[in-house]
Amino acid sequence: MKIIEIIISGLNIGVIYAMIALGYTMVYGIAKLLNFAHGDIIMVGGYAICVFCAMSGSRTFFFVSIVAAVIICTVLGIVVERVAYRPLRGATPIAVLITAIGISYLLQSLAQIIFGSAQRYVTVPDLGKIMIGSLGIKWSTIITLAASVIVMVSLSLFVKYSRIGRAMIAVSEDRGASQLMGINVNIIITITFAIGSALAALAGLFYLLQSPYITNTFGAMPGIKAFTAAVIGGIGSIPGAMIGSLVLGLIESICDTIVPIAPYKDAIEFSILIIILLVKPTGLLGKVRREKV
């Protein structure tokens, strides 16, 4: 029984990481930049849910708040790309990195100005539990798992079988050759940011279902962990981000059971990750890209 609980809890946190890691990995693969402000999009989504839920306690309003959070995050992702990253296309990676860190602090500061620095309680509905034998599973966990699986399968099918999805693969492999096909790379990058940010909003929602409190650094730790998961899976690879996230979630859940004290847990967790990367520096599904001359 304990084992099943550990696995379920690991999968729960793992799919949340996957929602975030997909944004990191797709943006890295397609736009070739590390969007370190990605974690803060989760925070914005969380506050959006917080505000809308506070306006009314009803369940229908809860669903409206989810839609609103997804829309707000999607628009924010598109605006950040357009205003901050696009002008830097072709600039040195270090300039892009500094910009990303700047946006991250900007979003956190704005959130602090608007919502204050105290932790806020978010009135998400308590969905209760279902008992399977002696095992109690929270409905929120079941919803998180089901919704994430649907999202991951749809995204994989979209990338593999749609015209835009194939264009994403093409741009990530060879931007110049893609342009020769008539692909407008700017539009593909915009779509990538939009998808990544929408998924980040969902991640924010799933977090709040687990623990309904939010501060302006709500997205920081999940952001770093999901980024790590993307690297473990092989940054740039979509299935890699999913597998890396599940691996990380399970490791976290196991560590949580052995030493349920946060600093120890995180230390053990990151040590295991470093070992994985020492053994396989390109990540589990990462490929060594051949150099283009």
Added chain:
Amino acid sequence: MALLKVTDLHVYYGVIHAIKGISFEVNEGEIVTLIGANGAGKTTTMQSVIGLIHPTSGTVEYDGKTITNMPPHKIVRMGMTQVPERRRIFSELTVAENLLMGAYTEKDKAKIKNSMDEIFELFPRLLERKNQIAGTLSGGEQQMLAMGRAMMTHPRLLMLDEPSMGLSPLLVDQVFSMIKKFHENGTTILLVEQNANKSLAISDRAYVLETGRIIMSGTGAELTESDDIKRAYLGG
């Protein structure tokens, strides 16, 4: 009127002056070749024409319109396309998916299907390997795929950058006969080659590029007869 007209083109890479004021034109229905040694500036010229590189000065006109500094995806939609140097097929996609990328600007499913059937008829080898990941094809097959991919939209002007590079003599012959076939079907061709012999043989006209300048031009036959060309490029 020329289909493609390049006037006084200059390209810099940082401080390197790679293209030093070249002018040339390609008329509708012609096969025109730019020949030149490694590093002469052939690829830079091709990429400037299609907008992948921004020239410092000079103009590129296509079909009477100035296209200098237009983004490549817009230029491609005007009916010009390029088989890039080293093929640059999408190695993670299958053969069929690569061809679909070639038809990216076409939304009509029936037309795409027709084009794909045509390409498979021209290159039966690609049909056999339709669902194979393109990165696992041989060099010759990859060149066929790159050419097929470029022909998916029936371009008016096809540019090929060293399509014979790295291929066995037999495959080189196949590539050149395929270029002739595209031409017979009505496509205007701008070819870049180091293989001067074979390219001059199929060209209406040619330009010789040396360290960023055009040093000679003429009909394919004239240049084949020229002593300078023989000495420098034809191994005689």
